[in-house]
Amino acid sequence: MSRGRRGSRVRALEGGREEEAPPEAAAVPSVLLPSAQQPEKAAEQILLRGIFEIGRDSCDVVLSKRALRWRPIRPERPAGDPKFDLPHEEEFIELKDIFSVKLKRRCSSIHQSGTLLGITLFICLKKEQNKLKDSTFDLINLSEDHCDLWFRQFKKILAGFSNRPKSLKILLNPQSHKREATYIYYEKVEPLLKIAGIKTDITITEYEGHALSLLKECELQGFDGIVCVGGDGFASEVAHALLLRAQKNAGVETDCLLTPVRAQLPLGVIPAGSTNVLAHSLHGVPHVVTATLHIIMGHIQPVDVCTFSTTGKLLRFGFSAMFGFGGRTLALAEKYRWMSPNQRRDFAIIKALAKLKPENCEISFLPLKSSQNLQERRTLESRKCDYGDQWQMIQGQFLNVSIMAIPCLCSVAPRGLAPNTRLSNGSMALIIVRNTSRPEFIKHLKRYASVKNQFNFPFVETYTVEAVKVQQKNNMSEHNPEEENGPHGIAPENSFPWNVDGDLMEVASEVHVRLHPKLICLYGGVMEEMNDSKATCSCL
Ligand SMILES: Nc1ncnc2c1ncn2[C@@H]1O[C@H](COP(=O)(O)OP(=O)(O)OP(=O)(O)O)[C@@H](O)[C@H]1O
Numbered sequence: 001m002s003r004g005r006r007g008s009r010v011r012a013l014e015g016g017r018e019e020e021a022p023p024e025a026a027a028v029p030s031v032l033l034p035s036a037q038q039p040e041k042a043a044e045q046i047l048l049r050g051i052f053e054i055g056r057d058s059c060d061v062v063l064s065k066r067a068l069r070w071r072p073i074r075p076e077r078p079a080g081d082p083k084f085d086l087p088h089e090e091e092f093i094e095l096k097d098i099f100s101v102k103l104k105r106r107c108s109s110i111h112q113s114g115t116l117l118g119i120t121l122f123i124c125l126k127k128e129q130n131k132l133k134d135s136t137f138d139l140i141n142l143s144e145d146h147c148d149l150w151f152r153q154f155k156k157i158l159a160g161f162s163n164r165p166k167s168l169k170i171l172l173n174p175q176s177h178k179r180e181a182t183y184i185y186y187e188k189v190e191p192l193l194k195i196a197g198i199k200t201d202i203t204i205t206e207y208e209g210h211a212l213s214l215l216k217e218c219e220l221q222g223f224d225g226i227v228c229v230g231g232d233g234f235a236s237e238v239a240h241a242l243l244l245r246a247q248k249n250a251g252v253e254t255d256c257l258l259t260p261v262r263a264q265l266p267l268g269v270i271p272a273g274s275t276n277v278l279a280h281s282l283h284g285v286p287h288v289v290t291a292t293l294h295i296i297m298g299h300i301q302p303v304d305v306c307t308f309s310t311t312g313k314l315l316r317f318g319f320s321a322m323f324g325f326g327g328r329t330l331a332l333a334e335k336y337r338w339m340s341p342n343q344r345r346d347f348a349i350i351k352a353l354a355k356l357k358p359e360n361c362e363i364s365f366l367p368l369k370s371s372q373n374l375q376e377r378r379t380l381e382s383r384k385c386d387y388g389d390q391w392q393m394i395q396g397q398f399l400n401v402s403i404m405a406i407p408c409l410c411s412v413a414p415r416g417l418a419p420n421t422r423l424s425n426g427s428m429a430l431i432i433v434r435n436t437s438r439p440e441f442i443k444h445l446k447r448y449a450s451v452k453n454q455f456n457f458p459f460v461e462t463y464t465v466e467a468v469k470v471q472q473k474n475n476m477s478e479h480n481p482e483e484e485n486g487p488h489g490i491a492p493e494n495s496f497p498w499n500v501d502g503d504l505m506e507v508a509s510e511v512h513v514r515l516h517p518k519l520i521c522l523y524g525g526v527m528e529e530m531n532d533s534k535a536t537c538s539c540l
Contacts, residue, residue, distance in 0.1 A: 001005040020260060048153055052118065053140035061139065063153060067092045068121075076219040084152050084158070093137060096161070097123050099296050100195045101154040104138060113424060119147055121154070122195050124293045130284030130525075132293040134192060164298035165224035167199040168268070172237055173230035174204050177341055181229045181272035188288045189229065189270055196296045205234075208538050210427045211376055215241035216248075225266045225523065230499040231273015236501030239267055239520055244307065254314040257307055260516055268295040270522040274341030275502050278319060281408040281416065281423065282524035294511055302518035303423045304405040308500060318500040320408050321513065323470055324359045324400040324433070325441075328352045328499035353442065358397035358435040359472065359496075365389055366467040368427040392463075397471070398433035404429045404470050413448035420462065423524075426517040431455065471510040472496050 052061045057072035069092040100122035105114030118140035125133045141147055158164075174182050174387065182204070193200055201223070205211050211234065215226075242263040247254050250261040267356040269291060273278035276286035282301060283290050308315040322330075333348035367390075386426035405428045407416035418429035436459040447454035455462050494507035 015092075028119055048052055048150060051141070052144060054138070063150070065095070065157075067094050068098075081395065089324070090322045093123060095157055096297075097125070098154070098158065099124055099134075099164075099202075099293075100197060101151060101158065102138075103151055115179075116142060116144055116147060118142070119154070120150055122381075129291065130288040131287050132525075134195075134289065134293060137390075139301060159297065163300065164196075165198055165266075165295065168193070168200040168201075168295070169218075169220065169221050169223045169226045170200050170277055171214070171226065171228045171230075172202060172204045172409040173211075173228075173234040173272075176230040176234060176272045177274045181270075183307075184270065184272045184288055185229045189292045192289070192292050192296060198296065210238070211238050212241045212244075215245055220245075220265060223265060225268055225295065227270060227272040227523075229272050232270075232275050232277050232502035234273065235267075235269045235278045236316075239263070239305070239319070240317045241341070242267060242522060257309070257314050258514075259274050260307065260317075262518070263520040265391075266300055266521040266523055268292075272305050273502075274345070275410055277408050277410045277417075277502070278522075279404070280411075281406045282522055284409070286411075291523070294525050297525075299523060299525040300521045301423055301526070303522050304426060304428075304515055304517050304522050305404065305519035306405050306428065307514050307516060308498075308505070309514075310509050315507065315511070316500060317503060317519075319406045320402070320404040320501055321505075322400060322499040323361075323511075324398055324408035325352055325356070325401055326402060326499045327504075330499040330502070331497035333464070334504055335468070353438065354440050356399065356441065358399050360396075360399075361398050361401065362393065362395045362469075362471040362473055363401060363432065364391045364393045364471075365430055365463055365471040368464045368466050389468075394432070398432055399435055399441055400431075400433040401470060402429070402431040403465075403470075404431070404444050405515055413454075415448075415451065417448065420464070423522075424518050427464045427466060428468070428515045429511070430465045430468055432461045432463075434459040434461070466515045467512045470513075472508075 041110045041118040043085055044064050046062055046064050047064040050061055052059055052070070054061070056068055057073050059070040061068065063069075067294065068293075069090050071090045098121050102120050102122070104117045106117055107114050121139070122138055123135050125131050125135050139150070170185070172181050173186055185429040190200070197397070203211075203214060205214075211228070215238065219334055220226075226238060228243060229234050242265065243260065244254065246263050247253075247257070248263050248265065252261055254260075269276075269279045269282060271286040271291060272288070279291055280286040282303075303319070305317050305319060306321070307317055308321065329348045329352040332351050333344045336344040337348060339347060356471060369390075390412060402417060404418035404421055406418070406423050407421055408418050409416045417433065421429040433441065436444075436457075440457065440459065444454060445459050447456075455458075495508040498505040498507060498511065
């Protein structure tokens with residue numbers, strides 16, 4: 001986006017002229033234009049034209065349906081004098097990048113509301129590495145009438161962006177990471193939501209599971225979206241709650257859930273946790289202002305979701321899961337919650353590596369058949385058609401099993417734990433690490449931090465799948481749940497730890513993971529690939 005220079009000096013432009021759309025703009029009836037040109041022509045149709053000071057220059061400013069354009073006005077020049085023949089490039093802002101407009105006033109003892117200086121536009125700028133940044137742009141003119149006309153026109157344009165939220169339900173976990181979520185919200189998020197004129201209703205959660213119980217019952221009618229401020233565990237809890245609520249509202253039974261209905265409201269994720277995999281995967285960067293601006297601008301991304309069930313019962317909705325080393329590490333980390341988040345993560349990884357042992361499992365999976373529509377498959381499945389021949393099965397000793405519907409970008413794996421999958425490509429990555437020596441396994445883990453292919457080892461297999469079943473075959477007497485019991489020190493007997501979106505899930509029997517394409521909409525934009533990001537993990 002091109003932008004004008006922003007000046008520090010304010011010079012009065014008394015009573016600037018303004019024009020409504022000039023007659024020539026409407027001279028050719030749009031029906032006579034070639035059809036491809038019609039939308040183009042309509043977007044460039046002039047709505048207002050007038051003079052404002054922008055930076056240090058008096059400018060001829062033109063507002064069309066698509067953009068605000070301006071060009072400095074120069075004094076009459078003597079013909080042929082090369083010194084005066086410097087061209088003045090037109091600059092512009094696309095209207096879709098504006099998220100608010102205010103009248104700019106200076107405090108004054110004479111006028112109660114202050115002396116009018118002009119109009120301030122609040123705009124969203126694209127920065128490097130997928131980051132977004134808010135900025136302001138001043139159009140200076142001291143005429144009340146002139147500014148009022150333009151201000152009302154900008155307001156009308158902004159009201160036309162119907163995809164942008166006007167009212168949001170905010171859920172904030174004050175315990176996330178280093179208890180910074182409250183500070184992050186009130187210092188960085190709320191001021192931007194206020195500028196954008198978005199109404200908010202905030203609940204600061206008081207206990208684990210509070211967001212889940214609140215979203216079961218609370219009135220959501222007046223909200224355009226939900227926003228969670230916290231880490232992955234919290235975001236996953238809120239997404240799960242929204243999806244449960246959608247099933248309940250639609251009267252869908254959650255047991256034997258083959259075709260869940262979509263979440264009714266989009267979800268915004270403000271990263272404030274110790275891991276921010278979801279926000280990182282969504283925005284390409286775990287950046288609070290970027291996440292907030294995607295919400296304000298109403299950028300929506302449909303995202304694939306998995307269901308985790310056992311013996312036909314739904315355990316939860318989620319985006320990614322790890323079993324084996326990933327599950328054990330989380331279970332250990334939860335035991336050491338008193339440590340700082342980074343310390344307990346590193347400590348848990350080292351302890352899990354020291355006690356590294358394979359899981360004896362049977363893994364069945366349904367490879368993705370791109371030729372067959374997933375919906376058609378589900379319909380057949382619901383009619384109890386036999387898929388026996390299409391399921392593939394592997395049995396053996398596995399150090400880790402990852403099942404991921406999203407790429408899972410994070411500080412230790414900047415390209416993602418599952419770089420080959422996308423947010424909404426209708427498939428999951430199944431990554432199986434067979435038993436190997438500890439040094440070889442560490443080599444594989446270290447590869448996540450580099451740009452090299454972390455799967456290029458003889459003991460690592462990857463599959464693109466739409467469903468997976470994991471059945472633990474370990475002799476229960478070999479498993480000691482006390483080693484890595486749950487957050488409260490109580491693990492269900494003979495259960496095994498799963499890491500589902502950074503939350504511990506203890507399950508004793510077979511876990512069935514199914515992919516549901518585009519089941520939830522998250523606030524986020526389409527991101528550019530980044531291959532030069534630096535990993536931050538000190539323990540390997
Ligand atoms: N007031 C609260 N007190 C204790 N736990 C809470 C509270 N509110 C929410 N929780 C729970 O805290 C868990 C973890 O929260 P969250 O994911 O925000 O933080 P984190 O553990 O620091 O980050 P990450 O999951 O990214 O590692 C969630 O499962 C959530 O249910």
